[in-house]
Amino acid sequence: MQGTIDGFSYGLVTPVVAYLMACLGGALGLRCTTRALLVENSWRRGWLALGSAAIGSGIWTMHFVAMMGFAVEGVPVRYDAPITFASLGVAVVMVGIGIFIVGHRGATVMALFTGGTITGLGVASMHYLGMAGMRLQGTLRYDTFTVSLSVLIAVVAATAALWAAVQVRGFLWSLGASLVMGLAVTGMHYTGMAALDVHLHGAGGGPAGDPAAELLAPMLIGPLAFLVLAGVVVMCDPQMAVGADRQRAEQSVRPGLALVPRPGIPAHGPGSDAARGRPPHRRRTFVSAPPRGPRSRLDR
Template identity: 95%
Template structure:
């Protein structure tokens, strides 16, 4: 018998809060990734790790806030604590791999493709591993096409977020990128939920596991506290608080065509007139004295 699935048992409360959690984690992760590109190499791993944990925690919190509104009519739902914790670790690790690739390789096509694919697969894997931790009197079945669509959404969203982390410098631009990222990740979640069908096995004893409110609410305290701590670190970072990170990004040298001196045209080096702000000096051309006919010895 097919069960009646309700993903909005609390109305719009859980989708809105889930979206805000995804935006918060995305905003902190993007700012940390941007910050890592403006510091010395010794500090870069720390900022990249903080960004990975922020995005992973935000995505995981978004998922299980949304799952608080998930219910199957007439069937109690429980969660396996070990699998639920494992989904959090998987999200942080795979998001971290993608962020470290882009953080050290830059915004090249290959780096964005590889990092975005790994990060997107991490988001999708976290979602379906968390769903595998559900315990109820029935079995879960998924529509293959809709699942594939949710994975594509996750990969595209992750690639766009990593591109924004490398390219976008201003705070408002990062905020806009995090809003788009939160919308994409939340859309991926509900797309994956639309692929779900629950087939009930009939009445029986309660499934093993913990109720959603008793398990998920205490478990989300840790990631939420970490997001608050990461927010404090980002807010009180001197370069980000004063906007100096944007100034440094604008003043940083950008790759461009090298100046190649041509014959007869002096190169504008550090000691040239153009570099000193003075008008170029007029150079006079003195022709060489004419040479007479060469003798056979000269030849």
């Protein structure tokens, strides 16, 4: 017997809050990615790790906020705690791999393609692993085409968000990228839910696991607290001011331009006046006269 699925049992409250959570995690994570491009490797890894955890937490929070509005008519829905926690770890690790690739390789085509693909697959893996932790008196079945479409949405939108993040054009640019990332997560989620059918079993004992409200509500406190902490770290960083490092970021991606002199290498060439301690040599400017035509008799 087919079960009647209701993904909006609380109306538009859960979709809107879920989208905002995805945007919050995306905004913090992508700003951390932008910040990582402006520092040396020792600090870059820390910013990328913080960004990965922020995006992963935002994705996971978005999914289970949306799942708070999921219900099957007449059937209690419970969740397996270990699998639910494992989906959070998968999201953070796979998103982290994609972000680290883009953070270290830059905005090359191959880096964006690889990083965006892994990040999108991380979003999809978290979703379907979280769904695998759902317990009810029935069997979950998915439409293959719709599942493939949901994965494609996640990959394309995640790639676009990473591309926008590495452009380093200020706060508004990163905000737009976070909106795209939020669209990737929520669009993938509800597309994946549209692929779901529930085939109910006969009467029997209740499903094993914890009730949705009793399990999900306490579990959301930790990721939400982490997102708040990550937001404080980002806002307290003076280099994250709007446009503060725009010129430096643009120069850092141009070949042949060094922002900071390397140890042991003078800022100017070894044969320059500055290296010899002399004042800069002034070059004379000569203005060439216009070409003269044939001389007349008066000139002679």
